[in-house]
Amino acid sequence: MLPLVATVARRPAPLAITLNSVALCAGVLIVFKRLDWQSLDVPLLLALAACAVASDLQAMRTGAAKLRISGSFLALIMAMVFLGPEAAAVLGMFAVAAGWFGSREEPHYLLMNLAAYCWFPFICGLGFAAVRDGLGLTPADAEYYLLVFALFFVSLGLNFAWVAAYVSHVTGEPILTMTRRVLPPVLPSELVSAVFAIGLVKFYDALGLVALVFFALLLGTFQYILRELLLSQQRSDQLASFQVGMLSTLVHTLDLRDRMTARHSAAVARYSREIARAAGCTDEELELVHTAGLLHDLGKFVFPDSILKGARKLSDEEWEIVKRHPEEGARLVSQIDGYGPVAEIILAHHERIAGTGYPNGIAGEEITKLARMISVSDTYDVMTARDSYREPVSSEEALAELRRVSGTQLDAEYVELFAEIVDAKEGVAFHHGEDADFDRELQIERRVRAYASPVRAAV
DSSP states (O other), X not given: XXXXXXXXXXXXXXXXXXXXXXXXXXXXXXXXXXXXXXXXXXXXXXXXXXXXXXXXXXXXXXXXXXXXXXXXXXXXXXXXXXXXXXXXXXXXXXXXXHHHHHHOOOHHHHHHHHHHHHHHHHHHHHHHHHHHXXXXXXXXXXXXHHHHHHHHHHHHHHHHHHHHHHXXXXXXXOHHHXXXXXXXXXXXXXXXXXXXXXXXXXXXXXXXXXXXXXXXXXHHHHHHHHXXXXXXXXXXXXXXXXXXXXXXXXXXXXXXXXXXXXXXXXXXXXXXXXXXXXXXXXXXXXXXXXXXXXXXXXXXXXXXXXXXXXXXXOXXXXXXXXXXXXXXXXXXXXXXXXXXXXXXXXXXXXXXXXSOOSSSOOOGGGSOHHHHHXXXXXXXXXXXXXXXSSOOOOHHHHHHHHHHHBTTTBOHHHHHHHHHHHHHOOSHHHHHOTTOOHHHHHOHHXXXXXXXXXXXXXX
């Protein structure tokens, strides 16, 4: 299923080449020494080989490591069950070699794949035969098909472990990270494929080679479903990248009109995350409040320059425009897949504990706790930042003001938590947020995966 055709920035170490060479040579010697050609069902082997090669030649690539995914795994399972471990190993190596002629990747990838596809079918085939014979199972037993199901996923796991270890070596990507990135999108299809493998084994036992016609149709269907799944994932990632990039561009564009906006947003995001951490929030809530902090003032796009850059008292009409920015920001952000909770926080970040805020005039616990955290951070940064349109005050004066309005404008609990954080931190950088960098806080690639991707819950 997962032969490697990675495009990487560095060559594998000589030791890796040597180990794969030794493994391949040892595997070939053992397999061909044990293989009984006289009792081998050659027509079945050729039919399975044709299906496997056809599937491998249409294999799809996925991920930054360019793992090649095909439906030939079903052919290998059939070979392990009906032809034995030696024939399955021969089939695996033949399919890899044929697929390589179609892809023309560098030879060291071919070497690794040949070694992997020699050993994992051989090992798993031996294990299947040992358990089957030890328990005396036959196709008439229900347990026999449970064993086939187990064979599928044990083989999948061993195959992936071998490939992932090599990819990790040549790319430097941690194996756990790679596993989370590569496996979840294809596991549903593999589960279906495992069920199909059970059906194929049962049909072949009853129908013989006629069942391979169904097998060929199944491989084609599997390939189509998997291709559509991967293409959908790629389109989702591209859309996510565009959406998050668009939000970043909007904030930076706003920053061109008002030089403090991006820095202020980064500082509010950082402060709010610290409050949430001190309050014992979950990792998901930490990310949520951080993202909302970055985007909380996006609605300022509705402000004319006379408001955005003005340093005077606002008229009643202008104040009504100002009060629209939480709604406008929430409306923009809510259009992005997965950002509904962020939009809810943005909408409420100017509500007040006493119910005198805007836009909805909600009070107390009606205001989401993460929005109440952002209100504290927002107020503090506006008072202390030197790029504000008002004269900055010291951290001590700002904290005194936060305490003065706690319980009416701000949440008293979060005010005190923030005061403890500020007192515990050292350096002007945290007190004033002047080194807050929007791009660093945004970490756009991570947010593409964590928020805007429709498969984020599985990854």
